[in-house]
Amino acid sequence: MGVDLSIDFAGIHLKNPVLAASGTFGYGADMTDFFDPGLLGGIATKGISLLSRAGNLPVRIAETASGMLNAIGLNNVGLDAFIADKMPFLRSLDDTITVVNFYGNCIEDYVELTRRLSDVEGVDLLEMNISCPNVKEGGIAFGTDEGMLREVVSACAAVRRVPLMVKLSPNVTDIVRMARIAENAGADALSLVNTFTGMAVDVQSRSYVLHNRIGGLSGPAIKPLALRMVHDVCRAVTIPVMGMGGILNAEDALEFLLVGARAVQVGTASFVCPTAMPEMIHGMETFLENRGVASVGDWIGSLAT
């Protein structure tokens, strides 16, 4: 018995392909009451900016059918506090990789964050967030404008000293095109999808539910859309892809791996079920074992076509 769940991802060893998604697991230490975060393949941190950010005014979340909108606005402690206060815990998780999600207002921010985070001990992978729909400045434009995408990825790739993963926005006509641009500009890996731009209004008060008016849709509602994008991108690039969007359980995670993702991130599911990730890891193991698949690597991309 025993299925090998480990995988190589952009040269990094993952003991299993399940990571906590950025913005849904704090800085790794908030959910220790529920399970040992050291069980995870990795943890993607809340998006870090150079300076701390208070985020958007409330109301910040709205429930939708099989999903939720969030307009957190990249509320984070800022780079220095992150390194000083949050990295020690993340570093203490030996074989659970630390993925630092980061965000800038301009290319210079992104470059500086890449440079400085590359030097922080324990940072295994950088996840460049160019796709947050909840902040007014530059961020989102990098994710939807081809020229800006090329420029920011090239600039950061030039100074990275740990692998650089670019997190793609799903709010585009042709995500495969964006993926190729990021790959050609030097990205070591891709992650997708970030949230879809959406809105909720309240007929009782005749007003927007979110103070920010728009928010990002996540959760099972988006799974079919995310799966299609991950499928298409995996067929178009040679760098590894981390898939996400609406994954609730082992079967969902296995679907993303089946279409070619080498690992998955799990976000909203943790809100609904705090132990979703450890249960998912266990469920994947059982499923693969029952099917006689010896290693998760054999499952990845094995969709019949």
Add this chain to the structure above:
Amino acid sequence: MGVDLSIDFAGIHLKNPVLAASGTFGYGADMTDFFDPGLLGGIATKGISLLSRAGNLPVRIAETASGMLNAIGLNNVGLDAFIADKMPFLRSLDDTITVVNFYGNCIEDYVELTRRLSDVEGVDLLEMNISCPNVKEGGIAFGTDEGMLREVVSACAAVRRVPLMVKLSPNVTDIVRMARIAENAGADALSLVNTFTGMAVDVQSRSYVLHNRIGGLSGPAIKPLALRMVHDVCRAVTIPVMGMGGILNAEDALEFLLVGARAVQVGTASFVCPTAMPEMIHGMETFLENRGVASVGDWIGSLAT
């Protein structure tokens, strides 16, 4: 008592703003067992092409969280049979408007369909489908390529003799841009959204669920995305907008009207609840009456900003 639910839409009188969405109500006569289709504001037919089309191979549908994927592939009887066999019933519904959804493989097809449908007695509004994700040829490209959109809309606008509504694809980076292009090219109205491109795979069989591999996502799952797009487009154009995407009940419909749609279409809801539309019309009336809104026209676009 009595709320005035009627509205003018592109010069057409709608007795109420609830229409059956294309592809979800056949040619109007299939659901008479459940309710009198003459109760509706209008009926959008299944997409008509010049020649009949068999559509895609099964499996054509897949259930998803709060939604479904379809890959019907514009299975339809073709223009001649539509006019001969299906229009008589639609024409018999006196004050329920007939919206003919149509689809071509090339500009010439669209132009011929526009020309010929314009002459058919009882056709009140043409709905140009340039956004079906389920057919391999031209269709989808018209909805996502700016140049092609401009060209096909201009060409059809030049020959239309009834109002021309362009149905926009949500699978674009900037739907407002597409909306403006359609408006400037001569569209009399816009409808949105068509379905979002998605995928389902089956981990048991390790294969695609849909024979067509990809399908269009509809149902409540997409409501927040559709609502944002309708909201943004309504603020950007002066022609009337018909909103749709995941509307299940009166509250959902009122949300689309609140952000500026002058009418709504209801699709997938009818599968889940065949009487969703008449119940919705009744519910809208009750809601507006309880709030002292005398006319649905006063509600439209009345979102507090």
Add this chain to the structure above:
Amino acid sequence: MMQSTKTTLLRREDRGGSYFLLAMDNPFRTAIRPGQFVMLSPSECGDPFLKRPYSVFRVLPPSGPNGKGELHLLIKKVGKGSAQAAELPPGTEMDIVGPLGRPFEIRKDLKTAVFVAGGVGVAPFIWLAAAKELRSVRRIALIGGRKAEDIQGVVDLEALDVEVRTATEDGSLGKTGRVTVLLEEILQDAPEGLELFSCGPEPMMKAVGRIAEKAGIPCQLSLEARMACGFGVCLGCVVKARDGSYVRVCKEGPVFPSTKLAEYGGNAGEED
């Protein structure tokens, strides 16, 4: 006349393995014909999103002046919806649409009706066997399945004086092997005025269709398909007809003459 309405669950009966029977109020005004089905929502919330199609297993007439009569479904637990249905407490209100689809056709000159069922595919044959028009007809049910628990409906059919023969692949009940073995046996006797009625897994029905056509015996197949609406508007449930067109399982079917279908009978589908 189709209705979209509500029904109340009266009781649930365990039928062994993953099978159970749901008895509910019959909410329909129109008589339900054998072979017709309903779309049932096993939950009051929106998850699962779509209703599920189930064949009508049995209808009990109203008892007493205000009785509504009962509608019975035989359900196999295979996924989310059926698992939820298996947990519903009596008294639950469920959304239901029906009666739907084209029923079995019963020829005037029918002398011997052979039902060929696989697993839960036996469901429509109880109501068919009970049809008035079949009372004076010889009725034989051939039921196949993987193991004993997959052989359902035997007591119900026998109570209606149907001759029942069974086969299981693991030999745990009846003949060892597939149900088609039982069918070949019947055909050797070549009874008069014979017609086949079949419902079950796709490969089984394809085989039955082929056998029937080779032997020149009329055969009606009750098909399954994924359905979104169940009443003809979504075009999601189609199957290829022999003329190359697509026909809707929910509307032109679920019951088709095997000769109408492209992939059942004839030379098609020899892969099994």
Add this chain to the structure above:
Amino acid sequence: MMQSTKTTLLRREDRGGSYFLLAMDNPFRTAIRPGQFVMLSPSECGDPFLKRPYSVFRVLPPSGPNGKGELHLLIKKVGKGSAQAAELPPGTEMDIVGPLGRPFEIRKDLKTAVFVAGGVGVAPFIWLAAAKELRSVRRIALIGGRKAEDIQGVVDLEALDVEVRTATEDGSLGKTGRVTVLLEEILQDAPEGLELFSCGPEPMMKAVGRIAEKAGIPCQLSLEARMACGFGVCLGCVVKARDGSYVRVCKEGPVFPSTKLAEYGGNAGEED
């Protein structure tokens, strides 16, 4: 220590109007402090998608050797989730996360505790009133609401020897007017070692905070916010602190000293 676990509904008690009490197994190993809450999933399917936060109304100790103890919630039907919760049959298994959030703080020198509650905001005060540390403290509950049925928890509080005063806007029970009128009366007596504890609609709590700060009386407010997680990771539930930062209602709260909050007390929110 927070737990994500399951609980079984024991019974539902109608409390008039749109209020009801749910009694369930207390599945938590950690003692629940007054002011803490749970996230409850009122349905076994994924609709509604998110859990709902509810204050702990009462905890009953385990009775008998294998007893688990009981957890009581007082719920007002306002939307989808609470409407579903109101229909659950006893025996239903529900997902629950808890105990969550920062409880009320009980000062050593507290002499008079005044609970100012609006509507279902009375919920946390039953468990607070029962706290060991408050046994020798004078406890006064001021409960306001629109009409009589909105005045909840009176018997429960009186059973704990709490002095209860009520006010309704329509005058159907107690004083006519808002609960703040009752509060002003209390403050005229200016009892010693006074502290306010308040929970209810936002405008009410803002008014209470203002009154408390004007009078120089400490005041703890139990806030509401839309929550996705309930345990600090989504950053969805924040409220503005007086220092300009955002604090999480689910983690730094739900109970805050009024002086910590930007829009409660001080000069803020005079719009009411």
